Amino acid sequence: MKKLISAAILIFVCFVLQSTVFRAISFGGIIPNLMVVLAASFGFMQGEFAGLLVGFFCGMFMDVFTGDVFGIYSLIYMYIGYINGKFSYIFYPEDIKLPIALIVGSDITYGLICYVFLFLLRGRFHFPFYFTHVIIPETVYTIIVTLFLYPLILWIYKRLLKAEKGSENSIV
Amino acid sequence: MSPVVKQKGERFTLPSKYLLFILSILCVILLIITYKTNFISNTLNSVAGVVVIPFEKGISRAGVYLSNRTEQLKQINELLSENERLQKQVDELTVENTKMQQERYELTALRELFQLKDDYADYQMTGAHVIARDAGNWFYSFVIDKGSNDGVEKDMNVLAGGGLVGRVVDVGNTWSKVKAIIADDSNVSAKILSTSDNMIVSGSLEQYASGQIPFTQLLDNDNQVAVGDKVVTSNISDKFLPGILIGYVHEINTDANNLTKSGSIIPAVDFEHIEDVLIILEQKQYIEEDKNQNEEID
Numbered sequence: 293m294k295k296l297i298s299a300a301i302l303i304f305v306c307f308v309l310q311s312t313v314f315r316a317i318s319f320g321g322i323i324p325n326l327m328v329v330l331a332a333s334f335g336f337m338q339g340e341f342a343g344l345l346v347g348f349f350c351g352m353f354m355d356v357f358t359g360d361v362f363g364i365y366s367l368i369y370m371y372i373g374y375i376n377g378k379f380s381y382i383f384y385p386e387d388i389k390l391p392i393a394l395i396v397g398s399d400i401t402y403g404l405i406c407y408v409f410l411f412l413l414r415g416r417f418h419f420p421f422y423f424t425h426v427i428i429p430e431t432v433y434t435i436i437v438t439l440f441l442y443p444l445i446l447w448i449y450k451r452l453l454k455a456e457k458g459s460e461n462s463i464v
Numbered sequence: 465m466s467p468v469v470k471q472k473g474e475r476f477t478l479p480s481k482y483l484l485f486i487l488s489i490l491c492v493i494l495l496i497i498t499y500k501t502n503f504i505s506n507t508l509n510s511v512a513g514v515v516v517i518p519f520e521k522g523i524s525r526a527g528v529y530l531s532n533r534t535e536q537l538k539q540i541n542e543l544l545s546e547n548e549r550l551q552k553q554v555d556e557l558t559v560e561n562t563k564m565q566q567e568r569y570e571l572t573a574l575r576e577l578f579q580l581k582d583d584y585a586d587y588q589m590t591g592a593h594v595i596a597r598d599a600g601n602w603f604y605s606f607v608i609d610k611g612s613n614d615g616v617e618k619d620m621n622v623l624a625g626g627g628l629v630g631r632v633v634d635v636g637n638t639w640s641k642v643k644a645i646i647a648d649d650s651n652v653s654a655k656i657l658s659t660s661d662n663m664i665v666s667g668s669l670e671q672y673a674s675g676q677i678p679f680t681q682l683l684d685n686d687n688q689v690a691v692g693d694k695v696v697t698s699n700i701s702d703k704f705l706p707g708i709l710i711g712y713v714h715e716i717n718t719d720a721n722n723l724t725k726s727g728s729i730i731p732a733v734d735f736e737h738i739e740d741v742l743i744i745l746e747q748k749q750y751i752e753e754d755k756n757q758n759e760e761i762d
Contacts, residue, residue: 312520411648416648418670
């Protein structure tokens with residue numbers, strides 16, 4: 293229950309921030325992708341199940357407020373969360389390299405998928421431009437923001453883990 | 465792993481790959497449904513209006529306040545010198561204005577003679593604040609704080625600073641989503657004001673950084689279109705009302721087929737700093753009505 297509420301609040305706050313505050317402090321019109329950070333980190337921290345659900349709801353927010361057809365972002369983010377969940381077996385909270393690498397990978401993958409489905413299919417073939425002007429800047433900015441956001445998510449994760457252990461000992 | 469629901473202690477859990485499968489199918493169904501109708505987005509939009517919009521409104525209001533304050537401090541010096549310059553301009557313009565007024569009387573008289581109406585000024589409009597921008601980097605849309613409760617409907621045109629911004633693509637109770645004409649998947653049927661040559665103005669992410677919108681398919685056999693010409697929405701557009709200013713021609717090139725021309729225009733609106741917009745509460749409906757009538761006749 294606590295897990296659910298904390299995830300819901302995180303998604304909500306990050307989305308609102310992303311569409312308002314980060315727009316105001318964007319670099320060259322590029323904003324960081326907090327939704328990918330959330331979906332990926334819930335994936336590798338709490339497993340496939342949490343990853344795909346968080347990804348699904350992150351995508352849903354994107355669909356309602358930005359997408360043309362409903363469902364495309366939900367689908368993309370859900371798979372990002374799910375695939376990151378596969379790495380939960382080799383995730384250790386002390387190690388920062390794996391999370392960063394996974395988030396970078398996820399964001400670049402997200403950019404590539406968006407390019408293929410939303411641009412390439414409409415006949416925009418100038419891939420190098422989109423790669424250097426949207427995908428890479430977004431990833432770099434996302435990583436900078438991740439350095440601040442990730443400790444927060446990690447802290448929540450550790451708190452939840454503690455609470456879970458505590459409740460297991462007391463109730464079961 | 466068995467495909468049936470797995471029992472673990474007292475709690476039922478669904479293996480995540482089946483959940484993934486179910487949700488994927490759900491998404492695809494939603495994709496197809498929303499592509500055909502807007503049933504689901506209507507429900508979700510009203511939910512979103514209750515949950516997210518109040519927060520976005522609050523934050524953007526605070527943000528606007530803060531940025532206004534910093535701008536104010538920055539601009540005081542600039543304003544002093546600008547004020548002096550403008551005062552001179554006011555004097556010049558007053559003289560010009562009187563001249564123009566005389567011409568205007570003449571114009572109204574002539575218009576009455578031709579029984580033409582100045583449509584642009586007669587549209588009923590409502591103002592709105594921009595409360596949130598696109599949360600992604602691929603397209604350009606934003607959310608405004610007026611919705612169906614204020615009479616906003618889908619496909620209504622949105623203006624700012626005298627130029628066309630875009631059109632409403634999604635409406636909630638207290639909010640609506642506007643897709644800008646510079647968005648990569650937006651196309652506007654336009655014409656050159658002076659020569660009435662039609663063309664297509666289509667947004668492009670590639671030219672977004674340089675502040676231009678590309679146009680294509682301009683038929684200009686007499687080579688009359690020049691840089692700086694006004695570009696307005698055309699009469700044949702089915703979503704945009706005619707005669708709304710889009711921008712000014714910045715560059716013209718002849719296409720390889722030697723028949724049409726393409727190039728770019730500079731929009732009349734500053735898309736980087738949109739805070740308030742005007743929505744025209746009128747739609748170009750007659751085309752649909754005509755179509756219905758035709759179908760009935762058929």
